Amino acid sequence: MEADIDILLALSCAGVSAAALAFIAARGAIGASGGVRDGVSPLHAVLSVPALLVARRRLSDQELNRAVLKFDRLVAQAGGRFMDGATAEEVFAARFVFPAFGIAAVVPVCLALGFSGFAAMLAALGAAVLLYAYPESSLKAAAEERARRFTHDLPGALDVMRIVAESGGDLLSAIRSVIDVTSQGPVREELSRAVAEVGIGTSLAQSLNNVAARVNTNEANAVFSTLAQSLEMGTSVSENLKSAAQLIRHSARVKAQAQAQKAVVNMSFPLLLLILPGIFIVLFAPLVIQFFNK
Numbered sequence: 569m570e571a572d573i574d575i576l577l578a579l580s581c582a583g584v585s586a587a588a589l590a591f592i593a594a595r596g597a598i599g600a601s602g603g604v605r606d607g608v609s610p611l612h613a614v615l616s617v618p619a620l621l622v623a624r625r626r627l628s629d630q631e632l633n634r635a636v637l638k639f640d641r642l643v644a645q646a647g648g649r650f651m652d653g654a655t656a657e658e659v660f661a662a663r664f665v666f667p668a669f670g671i672a673a674v675v676p677v678c679l680a681l682g683f684s685g686f687a688a689m690l691a692a693l694g695a696a697v698l699l700y701a702y703p704e705s706s707l708k709a710a711a712e713e714r715a716r717r718f719t720h721d722l723p724g725a726l727d728v729m730r731i732v733a734e735s736g737g738d739l740l741s742a743i744r745s746v747i748d749v750t751s752q753g754p755v756r757e758e759l760s761r762a763v764a765e766v767g768i769g770t771s772l773a774q775s776l777n778n779v780a781a782r783v784n785t786n787e788a789n790a791v792f793s794t795l796a797q798s799l800e801m802g803t804s805v806s807e808n809l810k811s812a813a814q815l816i817r818h819s820a821r822v823k824a825q826a827q828a829q830k831a832v833v834n835m836s837f838p839l840l841l842l843i844l845p846g847i848f849i850v851l852f853a854p855l856v857i858q859f860f861n862k
Contacts, residue, residue, distance in 0.1 A: 758779045
């Protein structure tokens with residue numbers, strides 16, 4: 569009976585794997601014939617159909633729409649480059665597609681290695697759980713890393729904008745100057761996108777608010793909301809740029825000091841666990857040896 573179950577599991581998982589490979593090959597053939605955009609990767613080919621179903625379903629399902637909106641924000645915060653530019657619907661669909669591929673791959677391998685059907689299913693379950701969590705956790709990590717880089721590079725960009733503003737240029741010219749002189753990075757990407765939005769008719773104030781919404785950090789919200797208000801109220805932009813750069817640098821110093829203080833606490837455990845026992849052995853081992861020799 570157990571052998572029949574093992575054979576059934578192997579055949580079913582092999583069928584799923586074969587269907588998945590056939591699907592990728594079919595999508596590649598369609599792409600070669602012009603039915604799919606050029607340069608589509610196998611990953612996007614696999615996720616395109618489930619993502620389309622998610623996109624259609626979210627129009628009528630409010631709860632699903634709220635769940636996908638969270639991925640919309642994370643994809644925007646990550647700069648749209650996660651998993652080769654995957655959309656929020658593709659990342660959401662990957663949480664269910666990846667576990668299916670994991671089960672289809674793990675179970676036949678485990679059975680081929682001689683594991684029982686129960687052990688193979690446990691291994692497949694563990695792989696499915698990890699692959700279910702991978703897309704969201706990796707997307708969050710990418711978004712947090714990009715936000716950290718944006719905050720790190722922002723004070724220098726604000727200094728350039730302040731110099732241009734003090735020289736008589738307007739805020740849009742200052743932003744263009746930052747794009748010209750800064751290297752590739754999150755700040756340049758977001759400011760370039762803001763300038764592009766202005767080029768299609770969006771107000772500069774709204775474009776700056778959009779930057780703050782995409783980056784979604786306290787520093788970005790404070791800086792770009794203040795700049796947008798300065799444009800709307802006609803207040804001095806250069807003074808706001810100077811104070812914003814100083815505020816971000818002060819916040820970075822405070823965070824560095826806090827991390828330095830935490831380092832002392834974090835070092836206490838390895839100090840107690842690894843160093844002090846060795847010191848005690850060196851100090852008291854001779855006394856213990858002399859005691860037993862007597």
